[in-house]
Amino acid sequence: MIPGTVHTLMLVATVAGSSPAAAAPAHRTQQLMPADSTYGCVICHADKRRAFQQGVHAERGITCDACHGGDPSQVEVAPAHRGRFVGAPGKLETLRLCSTCHADPDQMRQFGLSADQLAEFRTSRHGQLLITQGNMDAPTCTDCHDAHLIRPSTDARSNTHPTNIPATCGRCHDDAALMGKYGLPSDQLARYREGAHGVAVFQDRNFAAPTCTGCHGSHAALPPGIAQVTDVCGRCHLTLERAFAAGPHGRAAAVSIERGCLGCHSNHGTERVAPDAIADLCASCHGAESQMVVLGGEIQEQVQRAEEDLTLATEAIEEMAAEGHPVEDERFRYVAAFTAFQQLAEVQHSLSLEELEDLGRQVRSNTSIIRSTAEARAEERWEHKLLLIPLWFLALSGIAFASFKLRELGR
């Protein structure tokens, strides 16, 4: 961390062109706060008052002059704007101002924050555009984090909360005109929302699923290269990556012959491949006549069969449960079958038909026991209905006897 700090400080110096020692100290004792009525800045800048009373900076006692300079104890414009007054900082100036504290490990340590944001930002496409090319389309700190109302990312109202990150990035990346200038697509946000990751984040509130920053990085935002995609996905999908690497596709991806995970799944959409589309997907690269499509068809058959077995087992369990039979054992077997099915989904990335067949057998043996139990129950139910025959035979003969007798009495 220490060599990094020196490096960062040097960077700050080059970016801002001024000494870090000139920055205002972050902590003062006995100071006026923007909430106080005698605090000078908010007499005119009343619109900023509410914004700056909340958020992490206000909680830490950081006041307007920490970034903007000037003298909050003055109530008139001219004396208040004296001193190292900054006013509204530009994009590069903002970067310098934030980095004054946020690139300083000694100040960040107490909050458990890293101080490498600026260093990371310089490596990102955003940073390259802003710092080296001076391109004002590129975002600076406040474009993503807000200028005054900065909340921790655990706060659901924060721009950097997992559910808000896609919209935060989308402010620019959803803008077709702006992205068109750089030859970038602008449909990432829409595709992400509909994809497996987007559904997990927005619908299931599963914040373990990645948002934009999960794959691209936040301050060091860059799209991963083709060679890196498998590693990026493999950070979460560990077992899939292992299975993939063991198979022929993985070996080809390792020497950059093909595109890793992106060969079959899209990057922002992250769709699952439907079980009945596996062979077609193989054919889309290998050609319909290829030997590989035959293998793909066999894999597809295994997956589809296992899925069908599971569906039938679910129906059998529901049927038994609706009749009031205890189904704990069957549910336990179902979990065993489902575990094998999940392994099957993993192992298919290695294209090893032998392993797939073995797992398919495990699914089948467990589900067939469930189904045979259900069939025995259905047979019992059928036998119950046979009771209707003696029941109505007795009832009708009784009624016939009685009504015969009644008619006789009536005469």
Next chain:
Amino acid sequence: MLRRAFQATKRIVSDLWYDITSSVDSSLLGSARFLGLLYGPIDRSLRINEALRKSLKYRLAPHVGWRHAPGGITYLLFMVLVVTGVLLALFYRPSVEEAYPSLQHIVSVRPFGWLIRDVHHWAANLIVIALLAHMARVFFEAAYKPPRETNWMIGLLLLAVVLAFGSTGYLLPWDQSSYWTVTEVMHAIGHIPVVGRGLADRIMGDVIPSGATLSRFFALHVIVLPWIAFALLGYHFTLVRRRGIAPPMEQPEEQPRWRGSGLFRPEDLPEDGVPFFPNHMLRSFIVGVLTLAVTLTLAILFPRAFSAAADPYLIPPALVSTWVPVDVSLALIRLAGSWGLVLFGLLGVSLLIVPIVDRGPERRLTKRPVVAALGIAFFVGYVALFAAGRIMGTVPPSASIGGGMEELPFEPTRPETPLPELDLTPPAPSGEPVPGGVR
């Protein structure tokens, strides 16, 4: 050959019948007597034999016929419920943890447990229908008029008891369907203006149906209500005997004969009456056998499905009611709102008041337009509301709060087809709009 066999069978049957009829006059209790039960001091002091023979010889007025059957059917179904209920109580355990598993045990392990349970369920439904049919007959035939007005009141109390039996028994399976239907019924009670909410909480003993509710519903169902029902039934039947059966509608009420005891005196017998034995006995036999056969058939063919064990945290996406009054109240709340429920309840209560107001000797329906209108509104309304509730009634009103909560299945798709459009708009980013503001 065939004819001879038929003749022989016929002769045997008629001999058997002669034996039975002849033994009735002398000693129907022959077998009991044979066992020595009715000889000696018991028979001499209580005169059971004499009482039985008297009641068998009892003559009913000639107009008494098939339309008087629903009352008997109601009683038969009540006895069916008592017997099956006792059998169920042997294995049922009234606690949140054990209620559902104990029912699974009854249905899947106990011999004929499945039948007992479903007969209990179906008899509970059919008894409401039989009871209302009996009530409609009494109402439209003006059988509630003096001197039988007390019995009409008792009958209405018995209706309330039967409905209370149903509402308390409904919770006992403690599965999702029963749990949320009782929640619905409690909501319906909560819809009663002013007092509703507090009343519902008192009934449940909690703010939602819980273990406290299960305990008190069980106690009501198997201890409190049966005693009330038996007491009311005893009173009901006694009054039927003392006041007699109402004359036909065209005929005005004759002078009431106030009998000193429940037993008839031979001089009271209508000259043209039909004796209870064997005529009415045979009719009762036919009706009883049919009732039992229908109940058993329904139980065998349409068992009540088990839903998952009750879970207060999981609102089912759809509820299918399996008890008649639930459909009725559901239709009322949906179609007419909470005041509609109250008004229909008041209409039911007005039937209680009718015998107090309507005491004239007129018995023909055309001469009693107000009463006829009230009765038609209630009985036809009940049937119509039941049908309406049945048709509309799968999703309870309270399930709407869970509208967004049910899981949307994740549909795997092919890479090139887009996923179905879901409304996943994230909340607008908070704070003031920044870009540009700072620049």
